[in-house]
Amino acid sequence: MADKNVDYYGPGAGVYPASPPPGAGSENQQQWPKQQWPPPPGQNGRQGQAPPKADPSQRNTLLIAAGVTIAVLAALVAGGYFAFRHFNEAVYGPQVLAEEYLQAIVDGDVERAIGMGPDLDWEDYSLMTNEAYAKAENTITGFEVTDVVVTDGQADVSVDIEQGGDSHSVTLDLRTAGSEALFFRKWKLNIGLGSTQVHYILRGDATAVAVNGVDIPGQDLEALRRSALFNFLPGDYTLSASTGSPYSGYPDRVVSARVNPDGAAAVRQGTVDLKPQVTDAGRGEIEAGLTAHLENCMKATELMPKGCPNQWTAEDPDSYRNISWSMQTPPTLDPIESDPTGPFSVRAVDGEFILDSEVNRGGSWQPERESYQLYWMYAEVEINGEELSLTFAD
Numbered sequence: 001m002a003d004k005n006v007d008y009y010g011p012g013a014g015v016y017p018a019s020p021p022p023g024a025g026s027e028n029q030q031q032w033p034k035q036q037w038p039p040p041p042g043q044n045g046r047q048g049q050a051p052p053k054a055d056p057s058q059r060n061t062l063l064i065a066a067g068v069t070i071a072v073l074a075a076l077v078a079g080g081y082f083a084f085r086h087f088n089e090a091v092y093g094p095q096v097l098a099e100e101y102l103q104a105i106v107d108g109d110v111e112r113a114i115g116m117g118p119d120l121d122w123e124d125y126s127l128m129t130n131e132a133y134a135k136a137e138n139t140i141t142g143f144e145v146t147d148v149v150v151t152d153g154q155a156d157v158s159v160d161i162e163q164g165g166d167s168h169s170v171t172l173d174l175r176t177a178g179s180e181a182l183f184f185r186k187w188k189l190n191i192g193l194g195s196t197q198v199h200y201i202l203r204g205d206a207t208a209v210a211v212n213g214v215d216i217p218g219q220d221l222e223a224l225r226r227s228a229l230f231n232f233l234p235g236d237y238t239l240s241a242s243t244g245s246p247y248s249g250y251p252d253r254v255v256s257a258r259v260n261p262d263g264a265a266a267v268r269q270g271t272v273d274l275k276p277q278v279t280d281a282g283r284g285e286i287e288a289g290l291t292a293h294l295e296n297c298m299k300a301t302e303l304m305p306k307g308c309p310n311q312w313t314a315e316d317p318d319s320y321r322n323i324s325w326s327m328q329t330p331p332t333l334d335p336i337e338s339d340p341t342g343p344f345s346v347r348a349v350d351g352e353f354i355l356d357s358e359v360n361r362g363g364s365w366q367p368e369r370e371s372y373q374l375y376w377m378y379a380e381v382e383i384n385g386e387e388l389s390l391t392f393a394d
């Protein structure tokens with residue numbers, strides 16, 4: 001009787017069962033449902049079978065999944081492009097910088113705007129502080145960007161500027177200056193709004209420079225006395241200076257900076273030659289000093305009081321007695337055009353005095369009244385801070 005387990009293929013090839021008995025084989029059939037015998041070594045257990053057919057529903061599912069994946073990837077790529085474009089234009093674009101620059105001017109933060117502009121050695125904005133600009137008139141009140149043209153590393157931003165009820169078109173020039181946030185161009189203002197360049201000359205002994213009534217500290221007054229150039233953005237500015245004295249000062253000079261009607265980013269030039277003058281308070285003090293001096297002269301009891309304009313010449317002064325002076329018409333002070341920095345002269349003209357006295361005529365004293373015309377009278381004035389003094393010639 002044969003063994004139940006026979007090594008048909010030699011040692012190490014494996015042991016396989018003999019032919020199953022009739023009626024049996026259900027276990028083997030469960031193990032190899034499509035054949036009666038196990039496959040020889042090296043052969044597939046499904047050899048001789050037809051390949052399985054693909055399930056159409058599974059194929060459709062795979063195609064749909066692949067399409068969705070491609071669509072999602074495309075959306076991510078497209079979203080990244082549009083996001084990059086949005087940031088490149090709306091956050092890091094040249095128009096953004098141009099609008100920030102102009103809005104700072106409209107808001108009165110000119111110090112920030114000037115800091116955003118090009119740093120040019122020949123421009124001096126040191127007289128343009130926020131405090132002084134806040135009191136300027138006819139400044140820029142609005143703007144509208146009308147066009148942006150970017151060519152390589154340059155951007156021309158066209159803007160309509162509103163100033164004093166007028167609107168003019170100007171073009172701001174921006175250039176790239178490296179990058180920011182890794183992927184975006186960094187822009188810098190190459191040509192901003194034009195400015196008035198004022199030739200400024202300060203004469204006299206000014207102690208401070210003022211714009212719109214605001215003292216600007218830190219100025220080199222000696223350099224200003226040799227002349228200097230200052231820049232002003234569009235607007236109207238009142239320039240003056242302080243002397244530290246109520247009796248001398250500098251008249252206000254108005255500088256008007258306008259955007260040119262031809263659309264160019266430039267404005268008119270101006271020259272300011274500041275010369276000190278006697279103030280109204282100083283003139284009033286001088287007039288008061290002249291009046292006090294003349295009133296004192298009217299108390300004189302001689303024909304020729306020393307240092308007084310009322311001088312009566314007589315061949316025989318001893319023939320006059322009981323001398324009395326009065327002022328019929330007070331003199332008027334000529335316009336003062338002298339530099340009050342140092343001692344200067346003033347002149348009073350067209351006064352009239354009355355001389356009352358007794359005159360000895362032939363041994364008899366007779367009352368007599370004479371009119372004395374004052375053609376001019378000079379005095380020297382010196383102003384030293386809050387002190388003003390007058391000196392009259394003998």
